[in-house]
Amino acid sequence: MSARKADTLGGRAAVVGIGATEFSKDSGRSELKLAVEAVQAALDDAGLAPADVDGLVTFTMDTSPEITVAQACGIGDLTFFSRVHYGGGAACATVQQAALAVATGVAEVVVCYRAFNERSGRRFGSGVQHREPSAEGAALGWSLPFGLLTPASWVAMAAQRYLYAYGLTPEVFGHVAVTDRRHAATNPAAYFHGKPITLADHAASRWIVEPLRLLDCCQETDGGQALVVTSVERARDLRRPPAVITAAAQGAGRGQEQMTSFYRDDLTGLPEMGVVARQLWRGSGLTPADVDVAILYDHFTPFVLMQLEEFGFCGRGEAAGFVAEGALPLNTHGGQLGEAYLHGMNGIAEAVRQIRGTSVNQVPGAARALVTAGTGVPTSGLLLGADG
Numbered sequence: 001m002s003a004r005k006a007d008t009l010g011g012r013a014a015v016v017g018i019g020a021t022e023f024s025k026d027s028g029r030s031e032l033k034l035a036v037e038a039v040q041a042a043l044d045d046a047g048l049a050p051a052d053v054d055g056l057v058t059f060t061m062d063t064s065p066e067i068t069v070a071q072a073c074g075i076g077d078l079t080f081f082s083r084v085h086y087g088g089g090a091a092c093a094t095v096q097q098a099a100l101a102v103a104t105g106v107a108e109v110v111v112c113y114r115a116f117n118e119r120s121g122r123r124f125g126s127g128v129q130h131r132e133p134s135a136e137g138a139a140l141g142w143s144l145p146f147g148l149l150t151p152a153s154w155v156a157m158a159a160q161r162y163l164y165a166y167g168l169t170p171e172v173f174g175h176v177a178v179t180d181r182r183h184a185a186t187n188p189a190a191y192f193h194g195k196p197i198t199l200a201d202h203a204a205s206r207w208i209v210e211p212l213r214l215l216d217c218c219q220e221t222d223g224g225q226a227l228v229v230t231s232v233e234r235a236r237d238l239r240r241p242p243a244v245i246t247a248a249a250q251g252a253g254r255g256q257e258q259m260t261s262f263y264r265d266d267l268t269g270l271p272e273m274g275v276v277a278r279q280l281w282r283g284s285g286l287t288p289a290d291v292d293v294a295i296l297y298d299h300f301t302p303f304v305l306m307q308l309e310e311f312g313f314c315g316r317g318e319a320a321g322f323v324a325e326g327a328l329p330l331n332t333h334g335g336q337l338g339e340a341y342l343h344g345m346n347g348i349a350e351a352v353r354q355i356r357g358t359s360v361n362q363v364p365g366a367a368r369a370l371v372t373a374g375t376g377v378p379t380s381g382l383l384l385g386a387d388g
Contacts, residue, residue, distance in 0.1 A: 005282070006282045007283055009099055009103055009245070009248060009283070010246050010247045010248075010283055010284060010383075011232065011244060011245075011246065012099065012102070012103040013098070013099035013102040013229055013230065013231055013232065013245050014229065014230065014231070014235040014243055014387070015227050015228065015242065015243040015245065015384065016046045016048075016228050016229070016230055016234075016235045016238050016240060016243075017042040017043055017045040017047075017048065017226075017228030018045055018225075018226070018227055018228075018348075018352050018353070019038050019039065019040065019042030019043070019044065019045050020223065020225045020226070020342075020349065021034050021037045021225075022189075022223065023189060023190070023191055023221050023223045023339065023340035023346075024119075024191075025120065025220070025221070025222060026120040026222060027120060027222035031115050031116050031121070032063075032069070032072060034116070034222070034223060035062070035072075035115035035224050036073050037224060038113055038115060038223075038225050038226035039069060039073050039113055039226045042111060042227060042228045043111070045239070045240060046228045046239060046240065047238050047239030048228060048238070050073050050074040050075045050076075051075070051076055052108070052109045053073075053075045053109045053110070054076075054078055054079045054080065054110075055078060055080035055081065055098065055101050055102075055106070055108075055109065055110030055111070056069060056070060056075075056080075056081050056110065056111055056112075056113070057080075057083070057084070057094040057095075057111070058083055058084075058112065058113050058114060059083060059085075059090045060083045060084065060085045061087055061090075061116075061343075062083070062113075062115065062116070066078065066081040067081070078107075079106060080106045080107035080110060082094075082097045084097060084380075085378075086258060086374065087258075087343065087377055088299060088343040088344050088377065088379075089272075089373050089374035089378050089379035089380060090373065090380065091343055091344030091345050091380065092249075092344070092371055092372065092373040092379075092380035093248075093380035094112035094345075095112055095229060095248060095382055096245075096248035096380060098110035098111075098112050098227075099245045102229055102230055102231050108230060108234070109228065109229070109230045109234075110228075110229045110230070111226055112227045112345070113225070113227075114224065114225055114342060114343050114345045115225075116222070116224075116343075117222045118221055119219075119222050121222070139260060140260060143260045143262070150209070151259060151299065152208045152212055152217055152300065154259040154376065155212065155299075155300040155302060155303065156210065156211060156212050157262055157267065158268070158302065158306075159173070159211050159300070161267040161268055162267070162268045162305070162317075163211055165317070166268070166316070167317075168320065170210075170212075170216075171199065171203055172305070173202070173211070173212075173213075173302055173305070173320070174202035174301075175320050175323040175324045176216075176298065176304045176323055176330075176337075177197065177202050177215045177216060177301055177337055178197055178199055179323055179326075180298060180330075180331045180334050180335040181195065181196050181197045181337065183331060183332050183334045183335070183361050184196075184333070184334025184335070184337070184338025184339050185334075185338075186360055186361055187338075187360050187361065188360070189333075190333065190334040191338070191339065191340055192219075192334065192339075202215045202216075212302070216300055216302070217299075217300060217337075218298060218299045218300070218335075218336035218337050219336070219337065219340070220341055221341040221342060223346075224342075225342045225346050225349060226345075227345070227348055227349065227352070229245075232244055235387070241357075241386070241387065242387050243351065243352040243369075243384040243385070244384065244385045244386070245382060245383075245384060246283075246286070246383040246384060247280045247284040247286075248283075248380070248382050248383075249275075249279035249283065249382075250378070250379070251273060251274070251378065251379055251380065251381075252275065253270075253272040253275055254271065255271075256271075256272060256378055258377050259377055261376070268306070268316070269306055269310060269316070270303060270307060270376070270379075272379050273306070273310045273311070273372065276372070276380060276381040277312065280383050284383050286368065288311060288313045291328065291368050291369070291383075292329070292354070292363055292365070292367055292368050293332060293351070293366050294308075294313075294328055294330050294331075294369070294370045294371075294372075295331055295332070295333070295335075295347040295348070295350050295351045295369065295370065295371045295372070296308070296330065296331060296335075296347075296370075296372050297336070297344050297372045297373055297379075298331060298335040298336050298337050299374065299375070303376060304319075304330075304331075305319035305320055305323070306375070307372055307375060308322055308323070308328075311370070313327075329361075331347070331350075332354065332359055332362075333346065333353075333359070333361070344372075347371055347372075348371050348382065351382070351384050352384065355384055355385065355386050367385060368383065368384070370382070370383055371383075
């Protein structure tokens with residue numbers, strides 16, 4: 001979608017299948033096995049067979065290549081395969097890539113997937129251990145020598161500036177954590193099912209990197225998630241009600257780096273998500289008032305507040321109060337803080353459930369859902385809607 005004018009992608013493709021493994025801390029099987037299980041579950045949900053699939057999309061960070069997943073799932077010829085970079089920022093962009101392929105006739109049925117053993121295997125929260133020589137590594141070289149080694153430390157820099165600029169305290173981040181855990185508590189698939197928290201619990205949790213506490217940081221998860229995308233016309237003949245892709249966008253801001261964009265003029269927002277927001281509103285013709293439920297990427301609570309402000313749901317510095325008021329149903333699956341950290345793919349699945357009317361925390365009459373991908377990095381977003 002052009003940053004200057006609306007595109008024509010909206011309404012031409014839909015998510016018709018969702019499937020996931022269980023979410024755990026020790027899956028006991030390979031990442032390829034997790035990917036295959038998720039893909040098979042998503043196809044079954046859609047009422048499609050492996051032979052129907054001719055496209056696959058995943059993340060550059062995924063260890064299970066498209067051709068290997070195709071072989072393991074019994075998928076035949078592929079006419080489209082693609083990977084999206086920048087970690088969690090890729091989540092919604094995988095669906096955008098699939099929708100583009102479907103809309104242009106490059107492929108008919110595209111499966112997006114992400115699978116990893118992020119708790120029992122590689123743990124992103126352990127920080128940078130080694131980097132191969134690259135331009136991205138050079139950018140990190142301005143931060144790593146000074147102790148900024150982990151995602152939490154990178155986000156803490158922006159979070160501290162946000163608090164200072166608006167005269168707030170770290171307690172405001174607790175509203176996001178409490179909201180997510182309240183929804184996770186009633187979601188049987190969530191790791192923190194049956195375990196809500198209070199603002200007092202948030203304030204009492206230990207510091208990770210000030211101003212971030214333990215309950216401001218998402219969990220680490222083993223698991224897989226897959227999504228099936230096809231045309232709206234074909235979707236109407238399938239097993240489940242389609243979640244129509246009303247708009248899709250990617251965004252990178254001026255002065256963008258991966259998680260360390262500290263040399264911008266202002267650290268109190270997320271310009272890359274602003275790029276996404278403007279495209280989604282322009283492409284769909286919708287406004288924040290039209291959104292029934294929002295699934296916002298929540299690897300760290302401060303960036304949820306900044307996203308609400310970038311999308312125009314409230315003014316700058318006002319998002320904590322907005323969340324506390326419950327004005328917008330938010331992360332009804334429990335988010336990555338409460339359900340699972342699957343690089344945002346499980347959030348897209350929850351948006352689909354909301355459109356179908358099958359969420360365990362269903363928003364009555366939900367017909368439009370906003371979903372976002374990873375923040376602090378080049379990112380992406382979706383608006384999903386009911387058919388018709």
